[in-house]
Amino acid sequence: MATLGATKKHKVTIVGSGNWGTTMAKLVAENVKAHPTLYEETVQMWVFEEEVTIPTTSRHYAPGSSLANKPQKLSQLINTVHENIKYLPNITLPPNVIANPDLPDSCKNSTILVFVLPHQFIPRVCDQLVGKIVPYARAISCTKGVDVSESGIKLLSESIGMRLNIYCGALSGANIASEIAQEKYSETTVAYDPPPMDSRNPTPKGSPTSSQVDLISPSKAVPSARSARLKALPSEYPPLSHENVRKLFHRPYFHVRMVSDVAGVSLGGALKNIVALAAGFVDGLGWGDNAKAAVMRVGILEMVAFGKAFFADSVHTSTFTEESCGVADVVTSCMGGRNFRCAKMAIERGESVFEIEKKELNGQKLQGTSTAYEVNGFLKSQGMEADFPLFTAVYSKHILEGNVKPEQIPDLIERKD
Amino acid sequence: MATLGATKKHKVTIVGSGNWGTTMAKLVAENVKAHPTLYEETVQMWVFEEEVTIPTTSRHYAPGSSLANKPQKLSQLINTVHENIKYLPNITLPPNVIANPDLPDSCKNSTILVFVLPHQFIPRVCDQLVGKIVPYARAISCTKGVDVSESGIKLLSESIGMRLNIYCGALSGANIASEIAQEKYSETTVAYDPPPMDSRNPTPKGSPTSSQVDLISPSKAVPSARSARLKALPSEYPPLSHENVRKLFHRPYFHVRMVSDVAGVSLGGALKNIVALAAGFVDGLGWGDNAKAAVMRVGILEMVAFGKAFFADSVHTSTFTEESCGVADVVTSCMGGRNFRCAKMAIERGESVFEIEKKELNGQKLQGTSTAYEVNGFLKSQGMEADFPLFTAVYSKHILEGNVKPEQIPDLIERKD
Structure with a gap:
């Protein structure tokens, strides 16, 4: 029934090819194969091109072969051996995943763009796609996080949607990539909930201004302002209903629940990192499982x-x-995630989380510390620090820099009601 | 304000003195001290009397002293050394905890009875108290679990309340006793939510019949039937409001949230053991943290x-x-509880949970397996097994006895919506 009257199929591009991006490409490629009336058979995967030498430990290393010993282009290597040797080693990709180093070409005529990029690359990548995608494309952001500043909170999905003038939903969950890849x-x-769109207006009437992007509650303000500019999917395509979007991601080993709350899904993926730091602090104090569960x-x-x-509205x-x-x-994040482990280590060693981050993460940054900082700055600007005692307690000015001891967490989060 | 016009104070008895009971006695004794206008200064703790020899590892063992080498009565030992050497060693009890081996005497004139007994002792102990307590006493059940049979579900709090013809609430949470004791x-x-009571009728008009006790939804049916029989607290006592009940349990290290949903609190403490078995099964399969969080x-x-x-009503x-x-x-139960650990071990060793239970628990029984059995029997009698796929999957006839493999859990719990 879903394809009734549809003469075209959806073309899907995975924008990103790291550990999580390659995992998404694998499962989406399995699903387009399983639903051939809805989706084109090949899935494009945009690869940020780099030169890779096959490690001798790889199952694809063959001494003397043409591939061994000299650096190869990552995209070519993926298309040859059907494995992302650098970012998802030992996992075979279906042959219908096509690695493509040309960003606009990989997205050309795609009606579904799945963004799986490190947070900081999103603006640059979107800017390169402006005018190069079909105006009725839909996006799903699989990157966790939100942009929080003193002036407001912007969801990554909103940021992608505004830059490309398309609708963007979000995917987030207890998803450790390597486990899903296996x-x-x-x-x-x-979360997928496009506003009503203008089917009579084939081209967008100009882009939103940056001041619109920086609203505190974009979800409240934006749909009404934007819906008239978003272009409806032509009727030649199968509708992108919850049912059909679910078919793109759901696997027997990867169960999908569809919701409409894009803001909630996006906030969950960002704010849980603050909670994981708090759980690490109390675990580092040796307080046991009661305390960790309470936090x-x-x-x-x-x-x-x-x-x-x-x-509030959404x-x-x-x-x-x-x-x-x-x-x-x-x-999941409080059982063994990076934020949890670094916070726990900080307490056990009597060092700050920043010191642990510097020593243990090889130049990478903890998401929890920056989110705790940003969220605190925003809450302070709203005069609402006291309403979020746990977030405020984790905020680095206190625990990370030592003004408040983690032992004080129970007092700080005690509700007087 | 809470004690305005009150000329009497509440007397509190802890009915039970095991690991959890002694822990409750400690914290309640700390709280009655902290709220002297509401509560009498001493807390009675009923002790099932037994003879105990101080182990040489105890801090109270002194060679040559009168206490060493010969068996002592547990109640006397507690009142002498202010420690429950057998069930909560190395934790000092406040001197206002009074151990008492005489059950009716320990509860005499008490307006608050805190039940902390193993599930199976509750009927016997209650029967010994009939007619020996003040008719306006209130109880709180700290024992987790519910009585489930094919004919219905009875909350332990309901069971206590019906037997003694008094109102009984429930206390449950992520509460590993030894951590709280420390x-x-x-x-x-x-959960505490007494129905309106008859203040004109000082003595109860007979006891409820056993058929009333066995209703499927006692919470729905019982309050209206019982409220007229329950006796209101005389106005000489401070009211047992949420605020005052909270003061009896809340400590800086033990945060209490008051609710009115006795059924929900009681069910939580029972049903979580089934979930812990499921989490143990998937962890035993080596499926990782995503899977465990999903279950x-x-x-x-x-x-x-x-x-x-x-x-439904409550x-x-x-x-x-x-x-x-x-x-x-x-x-907490899925991080390291007994049900979780035994289920995990069962899968890792390729044995049934029953075999693990026999080998590892020294004659003790897992609550999860019996709850899974009882809940399944009840669901079957209601024709509702299919609505609870995880509970049904854990049910021993399948996983515990091997008809269904734990690998099938994802398929079994997949929602087709």
């Missing part, structure tokens, strides 16, 4: 409160308390 | 669905998704 069971949440519970409720305070409590992008992602 | 931070949930999430939602199906979703007795207790 087809170990997990779940995710996909997780309080953290989930502050995530709900944050969503309700700043995205955020649902259940996104945080019942979906994979909420409770399950908090659980 | 004053490590944790949280709990106290926990699905489990919490089945707990909600179970509560809504059988206690159960709140938030009791499971937002309170310590729900999400936090599931987290």
Whole structure:
């Protein structure tokens, strides 16, 4: 029924080819094969081109072969051996994943763009795509996080959508990429809820201004301003209903729940990193599982409160308390994620989280510390620090820099009601 | 304000003195000291009397002293050294905890009875107290679990309340006793919501019949039937409001949230053991943290669905998704609880959970397996097995006895919506 009257199929591009991007390419490629009436058979995967030498430990290393010993272009290597040797070694990709180093070419005529890029690359990549994609394309952001500054909160999906003048949803969950690549069971949440769109107006009437982008509650303000500019999907394509979008991501080992709350899904992926730092602090103190579970519970409720305070019109409590992008992602992050482990180590060694980050992460940055900083700056600007005692306690000015000791967390988060 | 006009104080008895009971006695004794206008200064703790010899490893062992080498009565030992050497060693009890081996005497004139007994002792102990307590006493059950049979579900709090013809609430949370005894931070949930009571009728008009006790939805049916029989607290006592009940349990290291949903709090403490078995199975398969978090999430939602199906009038979703007795207790139980560990071991060794139980638990029984059995029997009698796929998958006839492999869990719990 979903394809009734449809004469075209959706073309899908995965924008990104790191560990998570390649994993997404694999599962999406499996799904387009499984749903040939909805989706074209090949999946483009944009690769940031680099030269890679096959390591001698790789199953593709063959001494004396033409591929051994000399650097190869990553995209060519992927298309030859059907493996991303650098970022997802030992996982065979379906042959219908086509690596493409040319960004606009990889997205040409694609109706579905799946963004799986490091946070900081999103603006640059989107800017290169402006005018190069079909105006009725739809995007899904699989990158976790939000842009928070003192002036406001911007969801990454909003940022992608505004830059490209297309609708962008979000995918987030308790999703450790390597486990999914190995087809170990997990779940995710996909938020997808396009506003009504103008089907009579084939080309967008100009782009939104940057001041619109920086609104505190973009979800509240933007759809009405933007919906008239977004172009509806031509009727030749199968509709991008929840049912059909779900078919693009759902696998027997990767269960998808569809929701409409893009803000909640995006906030979950960002704020859980603050909670994971708090869980690491109490675990580092040796306080045991009761305390860790308590911090997780309080953290989930502050995530709900944050969503309700700043995205009141669209955020649902259940996104945080019942979906994979909420409770399950908090659980996974507090069991063994990087933020949790570094915070725990900091307490055990009596060093600051920044010192641990410098020593242990090889130049990489913890998302939790920057999110804690940014969220605190924003809460302060709103005069609302006191309403988020756990986020405020984790804020580096206190715990990370030592003004407040982690032992004070219970007092700080105690509700007087 | 709470004590305005009150000329009497509440007397508190802890009914039970095991690991958890002694921990509760310690914290309640600290609290009655802190709130002398509400509570009498001493806390009675009923001790099931036994003879105990001080182990040589105890800090109270002194060779040659009168206490050494010969068996002592546990109650006398507690009152002498202010420590429950057998069930909570190395924790000093406040001197206002008075151990008492005489059950009716320990409860005489007490207006608050805190039940902390192994599940199976509750009927016997209650029967010994009939007619020996003040008719306006209130109880709180700190024992987790529910009585489930094919004919219905009975909350332990209901069972206590019906037998003694008094109101009984419930306390449950992510509460590993030894951590709380050491004053490590944790949280709990106290459900307390007495129905309107007859203050004109000083003595109860007979006891409820056993058929009333066995109703499927006692919370729905019982308050209206019982409220007229329950006796109101005389006005000489401070009211047992949420605020005052909270003061009895809340400590700086033990944060209490008060709710009214007794059924939800009780179900949480029972059903989480089934979820912990499921988490152990997938962990034993080496499926990683995504899978474990997914099973926990699905489990919490089945707990909600179970509560809504059988206690529709009183159960709140938030009791499971937002309170310590729900999400936090599931987290703690799935991180390292006994059910989790035995289920994991069963898969790793290729043995049944029953074999592991026999070999590892020294005659003790796992709560999860019996709850899974009982819940399944009840669901089957209601024709509702299919609505609870995780509970049904864990049910021993399948996983525990091998008809269904744990590898099938994802398929079994996949929602087709």
